Amino acid sequence: MLPPLTPEEQSHHLRLAARLREALVAAGGWLSFERFMELALYAPGLGYYSAGSVKLGAGGDFVTAPEVSDLFSRCIARQCAAVLMHTGGEILELGAGTGRMAAAVLTELAAQRVLPARYAILEVSADLAQRQRERLAHLPQALRERVVWLERLPEQPLHGVMLANEVADALPCRRFRCDADGIRELGVVLDALSAERTTASAPIRFREGAVAADASLAGACDEILAGLPEPLPAGYTSELCLRIAPWIGALGACLARGLLLLCDYGLPRRHYYHPQRATGTLRCHYKHLAHDDPYVNLGVQDITAWVDFSRVAEAALAAGLEVSGFATQAAFLLGLGVEVLVTEAGADIERIRLAGEARRLLMPEEMGEAFKMMALARGLDIPLAGFALQDLRHLL
Numbered sequence: 001m002l003p004p005l006t007p008e009e010q011s012h013h014l015r016l017a018a019r020l021r022e023a024l025v026a027a028g029g030w031l032s033f034e035r036f037m038e039l040a041l042y043a044p045g046l047g048y049y050s051a052g053s054v055k056l057g058a059g060g061d062f063v064t065a066p067e068v069s070d071l072f073s074r075c076i077a078r079q080c081a082a083v084l085m086h087t088g089g090e091i092l093e094l095g096a097g098t099g100r101m102a103a104a105v106l107t108e109l110a111a112q113r114v115l116p117a118r119y120a121i122l123e124v125s126a127d128l129a130q131r132q133r134e135r136l137a138h139l140p141q142a143l144r145e146r147v148v149w150l151e152r153l154p155e156q157p158l159h160g161v162m163l164a165n166e167v168a169d170a171l172p173c174r175r176f177r178c179d180a181d182g183i184r185e186l187g188v189v190l191d192a193l194s195a196e197r198t199t200a201s202a203p204i205r206f207r208e209g210a211v212a213a214d215a216s217l218a219g220a221c222d223e224i225l226a227g228l229p230e231p232l233p234a235g236y237t238s239e240l241c242l243r244i245a246p247w248i249g250a251l252g253a254c255l256a257r258g259l260l261l262l263c264d265y266g267l268p269r270r271h272y273y274h275p276q277r278a279t280g281t282l283r284c285h286y287k288h289l290a291h292d293d294p295y296v297n298l299g300v301q302d303i304t305a306w307v308d309f310s311r312v313a314e315a316a317l318a319a320g321l322e323v324s325g326f327a328t329q330a331a332f333l334l335g336l337g338v339e340v341l342v343t344e345a346g347a348d349i350e351r352i353r354l355a356g357e358a359r360r361l362l363m364p365e366e367m368g369e370a371f372k373m374m375a376l377a378r379g380l381d382i383p384l385a386g387f388a389l390q391d392l393r394h395l396l
Ligand SMILES: C[S@@+](CC[C@H](N)C(=O)[O-])C[C@H]1O[C@@H](n2cnc3c(N)ncnc32)[C@H](O)[C@@H]1O
Pocket: 049, 056, 064, 065, 066, 067, 094, 095, 096, 097, 098, 122, 123, 124, 125, 128, 164, 165, 166, 167, 170, 171
């Protein structure tokens, strides 16, 4: 069903497959899915995000809310403005994609006359950072000169807002299966023919390989199972991201006062690990087709897993942050007046275009329900309009 790779994509796939095989052999013949995903997405010069494919937008593999419409970013900017008026300081965006959200947020904040002292971007992909530079070079100078790129989190305590749209789902995750005799970790092995491969040109193929879960995974799975209303059936397969806690911990340690706003597709734990979601949430995206085979199209397709927002909330509390809001994307955008932004548009044709984009952001069968917004705050005692219409925190 997937379209064939172009010759350039095929050669990229083969080079990453060789790199993965090398890592797998060095590790003794089995790689955790987390390490596989890390290399497939971020191996220097070869991973999906590290290398040069288009990735986001109509000519790429998937679209995100900021790519669907600037209405999304304008609402984010309105929420940022309310915070910046109290905290002053800056905005730090994690994983800024094409830079479209940064451009739209700065433009809206300029219109509201609440510009941050600077708009910092922390981006792990050199390729995307270059695309961001090219896009943001077109901003008016007064906005452009506020944008800086960071190599790591700032050492100075941050006052203001941190933004991360669809970053948590791109953190490498572990995979597990509940078997009758306990938890097994699903990792990656070479398929039999590839393991016996004798010539350099023979194809390298990977497949799933299960081993007994190590202590960190078994402990995390036990915690999940203990909190669920019913046991998971034998054969139940899912994902778990152990990198969420250190990531939120590091962001929390950096945030002196203000808001960390996360947006991602995800669920509270009891819905995430629902018995009916028996094959997990792992998805791959290639040329706008979603599928669940991470072992094809290496380096030219995205690999993601949904976010367990209960895990995010636990990590935030451990980092001394307050979980000050949790809502669907639709409720967040409506709370910030997205419909007013549509009706305010001058010309009919513009209003019709924006109404179509708003539908895509808001409708439950599109992005409105699956995507959630979470507000994590420190030292911020102000109402957050994005979370005024809905409070899903009791589900966490
Ligand atoms: C799915 S894209 C989302 C891009 C953009 N935020 C958007 O919504 O269009 C994931 C982004 O996160 C970046 N990324 C992944 N892990 C990261 C990390 N630990 N810190 C910062 N950025 C990261 C990727 O390079 C990429 O820019």
